[in-house]
Amino acid sequence: MTPRNEHGPDSGPPARRDRQMTERRLIEATIQLIRERGFDAVGINAIADTAGVSKVLIYRYFGDFSGLLRAVADEIGVLGSNLAAGSIASASADSTPGQVIAETTHILRSMVKDNELIRNVLIWELSQDNELTKTLAESREHIGLEQTRQFTRLLEEHRPGESLDTEALFALLTAGVFYLSLRAEHCPVFNGVDLQSDEGWNRIAGVVKDLLDRVPEPEPNEDKP
Amino acid sequence: MTPRNEHGPDSGPPARRDRQMTERRLIEATIQLIRERGFDAVGINAIADTAGVSKVLIYRYFGDFSGLLRAVADEIGVLGSNLAAGSIASASADSTPGQVIAETTHILRSMVKDNELIRNVLIWELSQDNELTKTLAESREHIGLEQTRQFTRLLEEHRPGESLDTEALFALLTAGVFYLSLRAEHCPVFNGVDLQSDEGWNRIAGVVKDLLDRVPEPEPNEDKP
DNA sequence: CCAAATTATCACCGGGTGGTTACATTCAAT
DNA sequence: ATTGAATGTAACCACCCGGTGATAATTTGG
Numbered sequence: 001m002t003p004r005n006e007h008g009p010d011s012g013p014p015a016r017r018d019r020q021m022t023e024r025r026l027i028e029a030t031i032q033l034i035r036e037r038g039f040d041a042v043g044i045n046a047i048a049d050t051a052g053v054s055k056v057l058i059y060r061y062f063g064d065f066s067g068l069l070r071a072v073a074d075e076i077g078v079l080g081s082n083l084a085a086g087s088i089a090s091a092s093a094d095s096t097p098g099q100v101i102a103e104t105t106h107i108l109r110s111m112v113k114d115n116e117l118i119r120n121v122l123i124w125e126l127s128q129d130n131e132l133t134k135t136l137a138e139s140r141e142h143i144g145l146e147q148t149r150q151f152t153r154l155l156e157e158h159r160p161g162e163s164l165d166t167e168a169l170f171a172l173l174t175a176g177v178f179y180l181s182l183r184a185e186h187c188p189v190f191n192g193v194d195l196q197s198d199e200g201w202n203r204i205a206g207v208v209k210d211l212l213d214r215v216p217e218p219e220p221n222e223d224k225p
Numbered sequence: 226m227t228p229r230n231e232h233g234p235d236s237g238p239p240a241r242r243d244r245q246m247t248e249r250r251l252i253e254a255t256i257q258l259i260r261e262r263g264f265d266a267v268g269i270n271a272i273a274d275t276a277g278v279s280k281v282l283i284y285r286y287f288g289d290f291s292g293l294l295r296a297v298a299d300e301i302g303v304l305g306s307n308l309a310a311g312s313i314a315s316a317s318a319d320s321t322p323g324q325v326i327a328e329t330t331h332i333l334r335s336m337v338k339d340n341e342l343i344r345n346v347l348i349w350e351l352s353q354d355n356e357l358t359k360t361l362a363e364s365r366e367h368i369g370l371e372q373t374r375q376f377t378r379l380l381e382e383h384r385p386g387e388s389l390d391t392e393a394l395f396a397l398l399t400a401g402v403f404y405l406s407l408r409a410e411h412c413p414v415f416n417g418v419d420l421q422s423d424e425g426w427n428r429i430a431g432v433v434k435d436l437l438d439r440v441p442e443p444e445p446n447e448d449k450p
Numbered sequence: 451c452c453a454a455a456t457t458a459t460c461a462c463c464g465g466g467t468g469g470t471t472a473c474a475t476t477c478a479a480t
Numbered sequence: 481a482t483t484g485a486a487t488g489t490a491a492c493c494a495c496c497c498g499g500t501g502a503t504a505a506t507t508t509g510g
Contacts, residue, residue: 123351125411
């Protein structure tokens, strides 16, 4: 039996007397908890236990629980920014605005579907506002507006005269995709649409594309590859 | 001093030996808790305390906690049905499809905004599925599909040839309005749109109306009052 | 080599949770 | 009136929560 106690379930190396390392462990343990067990499992005791560290250190290093959440929010914020940066770049060919927004729908959906952390954070943002959710809201606002601006530019290219409230459009679109993606976890069908199949999401993306692509312009120019 | 003890904070009449009355008290206490303090405040102890009754009766009358939730779900389900029935009836003049859907947007938004119970239930549905959320999901599915069918009929009247996936459209619309309404509670701005002002919601409803009303038909008929 | 500062742990506190058992009261049928 | 089921209460259990003071272990500097 080793003389050092190892009560944490997944401690890894004991990390002897390294403050920076301990702080990292606490932050990453919090993120892991949010991802794997949801926001209502996030607490002083669970975090300290997951990190394999005494909970007193949370108070010593981050002041209080909010302090730790603030640090975690910064961490998740940059994660989200990187994730979105990759997504934005992909959808910028010279396609129809409808095609672009349909692809954006699919990208948003996969992002939420494949990332358990995002899902739990989105739910958390709806149910309360603390240091973490407040910081993340700002981060997401920045990302969403960047996407919107890019689409606005593309729309201006394709239809110079068109005046469409792209901010409101993207707000409703991303909000709807967020909600449907979250709901898909527990409830497969929403308003007759199968949220757990690609077919259902093709319907969602398709109806937005249909609405955007039909425009009363004198150009019947539709070249679909 | 009455001989009967009255430890509950809001008990009303002591309700001596009346099982039906006690069951009603428990159900309504649960609804009151969901509305006023959110789903994470709903528990055996809080419910019994709010009802001014011993928590043992929950187990005796409803079997277990899930049993009580099932009874509560039925109660809320009929509430929601009645609420929606009133809303649907109002929006069915001979307006443009875009006008109808814009009004539907506003109606949905007010419904969520003005009803704290609905808000908390919507959030609950996203975060977990228990007996209550499962039953409510079915109820909502029924209501939403009825609204959709009504709109489909109206669209068919106005544009007989039009083929639009109205189910998918309404799914995305109500999902988006739900999410934005929930989010408005804690975070006033989403993607540049002010969710706490009527102006912001006019933008949301307006962009959907714009998309729906412009249709490549030979009718330039736009009569805005 | 020894003391001071840092780092980390342990044991505990008051309070709350869901759930159960033992007991008391009321009421209705015999 | 007595019996016995229905109704209700109080006390208790083991567990978890956020938070704190005392204490031990390690590193660092003289």
